[in-house]
Amino acid sequence: MIRSSAWRRARGWRLGAAALVLAVIALRLSVPTGGQSTAGSTDARVRYTVSVPEPAHRWMAVELEVDGLGADPLSLRMSSASPGRYARHDFAKNIFMVEARTAAGEPLEAIRTTPTRWDIADHDGSVVFYYRIFGDRVDGTYLAVDPTHAHLNMPASLVWPAGLETGPIEVRFVPPAGEPWRVATQLFPTDDQLRFIAPNVGYLLDSPAEFSAFVDRTFEVTDPSDSTYRPDFRVAVHHGGSDADVDRYAADVERIVREMVAVFGEFPRFETGRYTFIADYLPTAAGDAMEHRNSTVISAPASLRTQGRALLGSVSHEFFHVWNVERIRPQSLEPFDFENVNASGELWLAEGYTNYYGTLTLQRAGLASLPATLGRFSRAIETVRLGPGRRFRSAVEMSRLAPFTDAASAIDPTNWDNLFISYYTWGETLGLGLDLLLRVRSADAAGVPSLTLDDYMRLLWRQFGLPGGSTPGAVDRPYTMADARAALEELTDASFADEYFDRYVEGREVIDYVPLLERAGVAVVPTALDQAWLGDPSLRFERGGARVTRPMPFGSPLHLAGLDRDDVIVSIDGREVSSAGRWSETRDRLLPGRSVTLTFARAGELLTARVTPEEHPGLRLVAFEEIGRTLTSSHMRFREAWLGSQLD
Numbered sequence: 001m002i003r004s005s006a007w008r009r010a011r012g013w014r015l016g017a018a019a020l021v022l023a024v025i026a027l028r029l030s031v032p033t034g035g036q037s038t039a040g041s042t043d044a045r046v047r048y049t050v051s052v053p054e055p056a057h058r059w060m061a062v063e064l065e066v067d068g069l070g071a072d073p074l075s076l077r078m079s080s081a082s083p084g085r086y087a088r089h090d091f092a093k094n095i096f097m098v099e100a101r102t103a104a105g106e107p108l109e110a111i112r113t114t115p116t117r118w119d120i121a122d123h124d125g126s127v128v129f130y131y132r133i134f135g136d137r138v139d140g141t142y143l144a145v146d147p148t149h150a151h152l153n154m155p156a157s158l159v160w161p162a163g164l165e166t167g168p169i170e171v172r173f174v175p176p177a178g179e180p181w182r183v184a185t186q187l188f189p190t191d192d193q194l195r196f197i198a199p200n201v202g203y204l205l206d207s208p209a210e211f212s213a214f215v216d217r218t219f220e221v222t223d224p225s226d227s228t229y230r231p232d233f234r235v236a237v238h239h240g241g242s243d244a245d246v247d248r249y250a251a252d253v254e255r256i257v258r259e260m261v262a263v264f265g266e267f268p269r270f271e272t273g274r275y276t277f278i279a280d281y282l283p284t285a286a287g288d289a290m291e292h293r294n295s296t297v298i299s300a301p302a303s304l305r306t307q308g309r310a311l312l313g314s315v316s317h318e319f320f321h322v323w324n325v326e327r328i329r330p331q332s333l334e335p336f337d338f339e340n341v342n343a344s345g346e347l348w349l350a351e352g353y354t355n356y357y358g359t360l361t362l363q364r365a366g367l368a369s370l371p372a373t374l375g376r377f378s379r380a381i382e383t384v385r386l387g388p389g390r391r392f393r394s395a396v397e398m399s400r401l402a403p404f405t406d407a408a409s410a411i412d413p414t415n416w417d418n419l420f421i422s423y424y425t426w427g428e429t430l431g432l433g434l435d436l437l438l439r440v441r442s443a444d445a446a447g448v449p450s451l452t453l454d455d456y457m458r459l460l461w462r463q464f465g466l467p468g469g470s471t472p473g474a475v476d477r478p479y480t481m482a483d484a485r486a487a488l489e490e491l492t493d494a495s496f497a498d499e500y501f502d503r504y505v506e507g508r509e510v511i512d513y514v515p516l517l518e519r520a521g522v523a524v525v526p527t528a529l530d531q532a533w534l535g536d537p538s539l540r541f542e543r544g545g546a547r548v549t550r551p552m553p554f555g556s557p558l559h560l561a562g563l564d565r566d567d568v569i570v571s572i573d574g575r576e577v578s579s580a581g582r583w584s585e586t587r588d589r590l591l592p593g594r595s596v597t598l599t600f601a602r603a604g605e606l607l608t609a610r611v612t613p614e615e616h617p618g619l620r621l622v623a624f625e626e627i628g629r630t631l632t633s634s635h636m637r638f639r640e641a642w643l644g645s646q647l648d
């Protein structure tokens with residue numbers, strides 16, 4: 001996924017080999033029907049062999065052979081960032097037992113000049129670099145090795161040769177003795193099913209691999225705008241369930257693919273003619289999902305049999321990334337910096353709109369119920385509307401915090417509860433809001449709109465996604481914030497686009513969803529009528545009272561009363577609160593607007609304060625018919641055009 005212009009400009013001494021592979025790729029891609037293209041044989045001068053001789057011990061061996069080198073030292077790098085993940089990760093920490101030699105076997109010295117870099121001088125034009133790497137986390141970001149599989153995220157697994165980024169690379173997988181493991185990956189296949197080609201280092205690092213005895217299914221979907229283009233879709237599942245579970249899951253994945261392509265009207269040209277879903281549903285897996293150019297990795301500590309439909313949200317989100325982020329790509333992620341991190345102000349669109357379409361597509365495909373969909377939208381709107389972080393930063397500024405918040409780790413406490421609102425969530429509400437604003441302003445008397453967010457996405461696709469890239473994995477025309485605004489202006493007018501961007505995207509206002517949702521026969525109602533509200537603190541109940549365990553939400557009654565983390569609330573209005581039951585009993589006796597005395601312990605001292613409960617601020621979305629309101633035919637048509645299937 002690297003689209004590094006610096007890398008594209010890098011010395012092209014092996015352009016001959018690259019051109020050969022690209023010619024083969026181009027030739028195969030010109031075959032209009034389905035079926036996967038293969039890269040055939042190459043004379044790649046960068047070759048990896050990955051093997052797992054002792055999977056029980058959670059390490060993998062990597063042998064990297066490079067030849068045809070000039071006189072300069074070879075500099076090998078380990079990534080600190082991974083495509084689709086926005087925080088810094090020190091993947092080099094797990095490397096051990098490093099050795100280097102020439103192809104003829106003469107020992108070489110590999111000097112670790114920085115924590116993530118090995119330099120090798122005095123070679124004879126060839127270097128064989130061997131290392132072992134520990135990995136024990138099954139997700140979309142790291143490496144996991146165990147007796148059931150090797151699950152590779154490439155930046156967490158492979159060092160790469162600086163200066164040789166543009167040439168083809170071969171990767172060969174060696175299974176543990178006697179294991180019938182196969183490989184699911186977006187790497188270009190060859191006629192040997194354990195040997196693959198990457199056209200460049202960026203594509204290699206963007207190509208995760210599941211190496212195991214997984215179960216797979218494939219299906220073809222004809223491109224809606226070109227009946228001769230039928231990419232195939234592979235669903236590779238590593239799990240402990242039955243094949244019937246995989247059949248059901250693959251059928252649901254197919255419904256998502258068919259429904260989602262209707263938004264754009266066409267598939268991108270997948271470079272290998274195939275898109276691969278790699279799913280690991282294992283007790284040992286962490287919940288994660290990561291988009292890549294022609295594949296995704298999805299993991300969860302879950303079971304397809306019991307949680308099948310609940311696992312489709314991440315499938316739907318990741319598949320939308322095929323267009324939005326993988327091809328409609330913000331300039332701020334270009335070039336992707338594997339050795340540092342990119343900060344992007346556009347993640348509210350790249351991730352947030354993707355979240356919105358993830359939810360919307362499940363509803364449109366009949367894979368989620370209306371109450372479930374409205375529940376998701378409710379939670380997103382409430383998170384943004386009530387989130388203290390909105391006092392401080394816009395959705396654009398929240399996006400730029402991703403390097404600190406996207407699975408980043410730190411040992412000092414943070415106050416994200418108050419200072420951060422996820423750009424996934426905020427962006428989801430911005431997508432929902434823009435969709436409804438466009439629909440309402442363009443709807444005819446019958447409730448049918450002539451302009452929707454789908455039109456906006458299609459326009460972005462035509463302007464920025466469709467032009468493609470000069471090499472596999474590259475995006476030659478990424479967009480800027482100004483481009484996104486100009487595209488909306490093109491679709492509507494300057495005042496509409498400026499209002500949306502100035503007030504809601506770069507500003508901190510919340511769209512008024514109430515009149516917009518009314519058009520779809522959806523009402524906004526209080527979650528807890530007449531209930532007094534203190535601010536939903538995080539509490540741990542202990543013998544002396546209720547201990548506040550997280551930073552107190554800014555502006556909430558308890559925050560205004562001066563309480564914060566580690567204070568122990570002993571009593572409110574004379575009633576003790578040392579259990580969840582007593583806490584809610586006490587709260588239910590309070591009246592909004594009537595101040596009461598609160599006793600709390602802080603660092604061994606007993607203190608008192610006055611607190612004034614407020615009306616519970618929570619709201620939720622509910623369909624008219626659920627609360628006895630009349631649904632007119634205009635409501636129904638508006639709702640059907642929005643939430644109904646877009647397939648003919």
Ligand SMILES: [Zn+2]
Nearest residue numbers: 317321351354
């Ligand atoms: Zn995403």
